[in-house]
Amino acid sequence: MSFGALARWISASLFFGLAAALATAASAQTPTPEQYLAHVGGEAKLVPPGQLVIDGYRLYCGKRPTVLDPKLDDYGAAYPGFLILNPRLLARVSTPVKLWIHAHECAHQFRGPDEETADCFAVQRGRREGWLTPQGLEEVCAFITPAKSTSMHLAGSHRCQAMRRCYAEQTVR
Ligand SMILES: [Zn+2]
Numbered sequence: 001m002s003f004g005a006l007a008r009w010i011s012a013s014l015f016f017g018l019a020a021a022l023a024t025a026a027s028a029q030t031p032t033p034e035q036y037l038a039h040v041g042g043e044a045k046l047v048p049p050g051q052l053v054i055d056g057y058r059l060y061c062g063k064r065p066t067v068l069d070p071k072l073d074d075y076g077a078a079y080p081g082f083l084i085l086n087p088r089l090l091a092r093v094s095t096p097v098k099l100w101i102h103a104h105e106c107a108h109q110f111r112g113p114d115e116e117t118a119d120c121f122a123v124q125r126g127r128r129e130g131w132l133t134p135q136g137l138e139e140v141c142a143f144i145t146p147a148k149s150t151s152m153h154l155a156g157s158h159r160c161q162a163m164r165r166c167y168a169e170q171t172v173r
């Protein structure tokens with residue numbers, strides 16, 4: 001989602017050992033969901049489009065399937081063609097944050113790798129669909145802004161400001 005997924009979107013080669021196994025000599029190809037599952041094995045599973053339910057919400061991302069991978073190194077990630085969510089980490093955050101993570105990863109499917117654009121798409125979708133209230137948006141902000149003051153902290157609060165602007169805008173991006 002926030003920090004690792006951009007590189008993952010652009011090229012699978014930064015995704016630890018996965019790329020080594022999946023990349024061809026010619027170029028780092030993005031895997032299919034089936035290839036991803038075969039590589040990570042274990043408890044990861046594929047959820048077909050339209051069948052993902054989180055906290056009672058049925059979540060859609062067009063015709064894209066979702067891989068639930070409890071060993072993913074982040075809350076969520078996006079490869080072109082499918083989403084990955086980590087159910088173990090998602091269990092630790094509130095419902096609006098979960099739904100925002102899904103919408104953010106879904107946004108990468110349709111809007112490309114830019115994080116600010118994906119953030120904006122996600123909050124506007126949440127507002128439109130009614131699952132993201134101003135309070136929920138503050139929970140998302142708290143989630144992406146680590147408590148300690150670091151460069152990541154600055155990145156998080158910058159993203160929050162942009163999301164608050166987007167949330168207030170009536171024009172859909
Ligand atoms: Zn992202």
